[in-house]
Amino acid sequence: MDQFTLNLIVVGATFALYIGIAIWARAGSTAEFYAAGRGVNPIMNGMATGADWMSAASFISMAGIIALAPAGGYTQSAFLMGWTGGYVLLALLLAPYLRKFGKFTVPEFIGDRFYSGAARLVAVICLIVISVTYVIGQMRGVGVTFSRFLEVSTDMGLYIGAAIVFAYAVLGGMKGITYTQVAQYVVLIVAYTIPAIFISLNLTGAFLPQLGLIGGYAPQGGDISMLQKLDQVVTELGFTAYTADTTNMFNMVLFTMSLMIGTAGLPHVIIRFFTVPKVADARSSAGWALVFIALLYTVAPAVGSMARLNLTTTFWPNAVAGNALDGDAIALADIESKPELSWINTWKETGLLQYEDLNGDGKIQYYNDKNEAVAAIATERGWTGNEVTKIDNDIMVLANPEIASLPGWVIALVAAGGLAAALSTAAGLLLAISSAISHDLIKGSINPNISEKGELLAARISMAAAIVVATYLGLNPPGFAAQVVALAFGLAAATIFPALMMGIFSKRINKEGAIAGMLAGLVFTAVYIFLYLGWFFIPGTNVYENTAANHFFGISPLSIGTVGAVVNFGVAYVISSMTKEPPHEVVELVESIRIPKGAGAATGH
Amino acid sequence: MADKSSSHAYWQANVRIILISLAIWFICSFGMGIILRPALKGISVGGADLGFWMAQNGSIYVFLVLIFAYAARMNKLDREHGVEE
Numbered sequence: 001m002d003q004f005t006l007n008l009i010v011v012g013a014t015f016a017l018y019i020g021i022a023i024w025a026r027a028g029s030t031a032e033f034y035a036a037g038r039g040v041n042p043i044m045n046g047m048a049t050g051a052d053w054m055s056a057a058s059f060i061s062m063a064g065i066i067a068l069a070p071a072g073g074y075t076q077s078a079f080l081m082g083w084t085g086g087y088v089l090l091a092l093l094l095a096p097y098l099r100k101f102g103k104f105t106v107p108e109f110i111g112d113r114f115y116s117g118a119a120r121l122v123a124v125i126c127l128i129v130i131s132v133t134y135v136i137g138q139m140r141g142v143g144v145t146f147s148r149f150l151e152v153s154t155d156m157g158l159y160i161g162a163a164i165v166f167a168y169a170v171l172g173g174m175k176g177i178t179y180t181q182v183a184q185y186v187v188l189i190v191a192y193t194i195p196a197i198f199i200s201l202n203l204t205g206a207f208l209p210q211l212g213l214i215g216g217y218a219p220q221g222g223d224i225s226m227l228q229k230l231d232q233v234v235t236e237l238g239f240t241a242y243t244a245d246t247t248n249m250f251n252m253v254l255f256t257m258s259l260m261i262g263t264a265g266l267p268h269v270i271i272r273f274f275t276v277p278k279v280a281d282a283r284s285s286a287g288w289a290l291v292f293i294a295l296l297y298t299v300a301p302a303v304g305s306m307a308r309l310n311l312t313t314t315f316w317p318n319a320v321a322g323n324a325l326d327g328d329a330i331a332l333a334d335i336e337s338k339p340e341l342s343w344i345n346t347w348k349e350t351g352l353l354q355y356e357d358l359n360g361d362g363k364i365q366y367y368n369d370k371n372e373a374v375a376a377i378a379t380e381r382g383w384t385g386n387e388v389t390k391i392d393n394d395i396m397v398l399a400n401p402e403i404a405s406l407p408g409w410v411i412a413l414v415a416a417g418g419l420a421a422a423l424s425t426a427a428g429l430l431l432a433i434s435s436a437i438s439h440d441l442i443k444g445s446i447n448p449n450i451s452e453k454g455e456l457l458a459a460r461i462s463m464a465a466a467i468v469v470a471t472y473l474g475l476n477p478p479g480f481a482a483q484v485v486a487l488a489f490g491l492a493a494a495t496i497f498p499a500l501m502m503g504i505f506s507k508r509i510n511k512e513g514a515i516a517g518m519l520a521g522l523v524f525t526a527v528y529i530f531l532y533l534g535w536f537f538i539p540g541t542n543v544y545e546n547t548a549a550n551h552f553f554g555i556s557p558l559s560i561g562t563v564g565a566v567v568n569f570g571v572a573y574v575i576s577s578m579t580k581e582p583p584h585e586v587v588e589l590v591e592s593i594r595i596p597k598g599a600g601a602a603t604g605h
Numbered sequence: 606m607a608d609k610s611s612s613h614a615y616w617q618a619n620v621r622i623i624l625i626s627l628a629i630w631f632i633c634s635f636g637m638g639i640i641l642r643p644a645l646k647g648i649s650v651g652g653a654d655l656g657f658w659m660a661q662n663g664s665i666y667v668f669l670v671l672i673f674a675y676a677a678r679m680n681k682l683d684r685e686h687g688v689e690e
Contacts, residue, residue: 077660081634084665088630091672092623096679210662214651243657278690280680287672289668294665301661489667505620587654594616597688 003408004298007149010412011419014187015164018180018423019248022168025176030452033459034104035274035412040178042281046253048181049272051188051424053136053263053289054296056141058083059188059421061271064393067304071277072244077301080251082259084297089264089497091286095273097504097593099282104274104337106267106432106496107440113503114514115586122518124436127267132473133488134268135429135466139474141422148384149415150352155475161423162471168252169427170463177427178275184420191417194410195400196299202404209302219320230309237312238371242305251554258561263487265497266520268425268432283486302597307396310403314341315388316364325377329363329387343402347395354390359383429469434462478537487529490557494521494564502572507590509572512579517572525564615686619679626675634664 029031040048066076092537101109106125111120146157169178191211200212200256203219203575204226207315216222217229225230231241246252263269272289273282313319335341347353355364359382365386367374378384398418436465438459450458495518502509502517509517531538532546544550555563592598615688642656650658683689 072662077638078658080661081664084668085630085634086669088626090672092626097678213655213662216652243653245637249639253635256635256639268661271672280676280683280690281677283676284673287669287676289673290665290669294669300660345641419649591612591655594619594689595612595688596683599690 006408006414007415011416014416021179022171022176025172027173027175030456033176036175036178042273042276044182045276045285047185047292048178049289050292051181052428053184056422057116060394060397060418062398063300065302066166067308067396072240073242075246079255081257085261086260087286089288094500095282095286096279099273100279100593100599105435105439106270110499111347116511119446127436130492131429131433131490135470136473137421138426139470142383145418158474162209165427166467168403170460182423184424187420188417191256192296192381196303198404203306209299213302233312234323234363238368238374248554249558258407258493260560262493265492268428270522279599329365332362347399352392352395357387358385358387366544396503430466433466437462439592490561490585493561494525498565498568509576509588513572513576517568520571521564524567525560528560606639622678626671638664
């Protein structure tokens with residue numbers, strides 16, 4: 001059976017499963033549509049949260065972002081700590097109290113706690129900007145994965161993906177999404193770990209990739225550790241060592257913190273904790289979510305570092321047992337003829353990997369031509385530049401099964417895993433958007449007297465409309481889509497997280513303080529990002545060039561969310577202490593969400 | 606619902622547990638993984654230094670233990686104060 005048929009069968013089978021779940025888990029009430037009837041087992045919810053959280057970027061790109069970072073893999077540890085450490089904040093500071101509050105959306109809490117329709121509206125706007133930004137990337141991810149593995153155009157892939165999400169999200173709402181996410185989690189984690197285990201066995205002899213990361217390098221009998229070998233090989237070729245220290249510690253701290261509090265402030269993650277039966281379940285469910293996320297996140301640096309080592313020794317065969325430059329670079333004739341190297345041309349066709357024999361010597365030299373010491377050797381040997389002209393981050397995960405010569409079904413599984421990661425995150429985001437529209441805007445302000453049936457219909461129509469808009473934006477992505485991700489995290493960190501935290505931990509923060517704080521955090525963060533990336537991301541309108549030398553105190557636009565959050569806390573505190581205290585019933589609300597007892601009763605409100 | 610002074614004591618105890626947990630959270634990630642990495646260079650973990658390993662793997666394990674320990678401690682506290690569901 002050829003690879004294409006195999007991909008089609010595996011991806012088709014997973015899609016049939018998702019549709020089956022959609023038919024089984026139809027939503028009959030708004031409580032089911034928004035919060036899966038609050039009957040989800042905490043472990044199941046943890047799995048669903050894992051799939052909800054881990055996007056196409058986590059699955060396909062993260063290992064490569066770490067492995068190929070120009071400043072070394074260590075500097076990208078911010079993603080590993082940031083995107084996991086946020087769950088500690090969720091479990092300790094937000095999830096149990098918001099579950100006790102017992103309503104359906106994040107803006108609803110902000111509106112009730114700060115007794116203000118305006119505060120709710122500001123939260124809805126932040127939620128929609130954050131979630132729409134994210135969903136564009138997911139829709140692109142679906143299209144791109146389809147086009148790589150299933151020989152259809154990116155646009156066609158996007159239509160198919162949108163149709164699948166439409167089926168289970170419109171029918172089942174949160175209930176359908178939850179149970180498909182559980183299935184999608186299983187697909188994506190199996191697809192991620194099987195190639196990782198094989199590459200770890202090959203390179204280090206360790207079954208667990210986490211142990212392989214700190215294991216010995218097997219081809220040299222384990223005398224040298226895998227990480228030392230990697231550092232040695234890449235530095236010999238003029239690249240920065242994988243374990244090299246950061247040159248800007250302050251910025252790395254702020255970036256990690258932005259990712260953590262941004263994670264804790266993302267509405268589509270928070271609402272997952274509304275689906276469990278009890279407050280105690282919300283706490284443990286955050287732990288289970290992190291268990292399932294950690295399964296991928298602790299493997300990612302192993303996959304990245306080992307794939308980088310594998311790739312480098314492929315281009316320098318002598319590096320396997322000795323020094324790269326003591327031997328010749330890979331020969332063009334070998335790439336054409338040897339079956340174990342056929343993956344190089346397979347991925348060259350997709351454009352993810354590109355090489356060119358610049359000096360015409362029949363060999364492909366891969367090295368850092370910007371490094372003076374290596375450039376001197378290059379001139380001596382008649383090389384005219386790095387001949388591997390492009391290595392895309394995504395190749396570290398996507399090409400792994402072929403590099404390790406794994407069977408075809410593993411390759412098919414990686415395709416299904418990439419699609420599962422993108423579809424599950426898209427569905428979670430779409431639910432956050434549609435519930436903000438039907439519950440916060442329609443039921444909350446436009447038509448408060450809408451019936452239960454009417455609201456459920458409105459929720460389904462909002463969901464359908466959100467999918468159509470997301471599909472349109474996926475087909476015609478704004479040129480600034482990539483930069484907006486920085487804005488999404490920065491905004492979640494600077495607006496939603498501080499507002500929720502102060503709403504729970506302070507009885508004194510009032511309406512005036514909360515609104516002023518959110519707006520200050522929003523404007524401060526957005527303006528700092530716009531200064532470097534252009535006003536509203538319009539190219540050429542940036543005030544400063546986006547380079548480290550130009551950043552205030554070395555803080556990059558990616559890291560500014562932390563400062564925005566501090567601004568939010570500060571402004572809210574000062575304005576609140578100058579204006580009058582919140583009314584008595586709001587103080588009672590805060591006291592009641594701090595006590596777990598009675599959360600069940602709020603379910604049927 | 607429990608009376609006012611009891612619920613106040615419950616909340617104080619909760620905040621104390623949160624602060625201790627967050628101190629550990631900060632030391633193991635920002636501390637050992639980033640700020641203290643140069644100082645911990647001498648301690649090696651399988652071919653790299655402790656700070657590197659904490660940043661890429663170790664801190665995640667600590668986060669896991671922290672959340673489950675917090676959940677267990679709070680379940681006990683809920684029962685002690687009679688506020689469990």
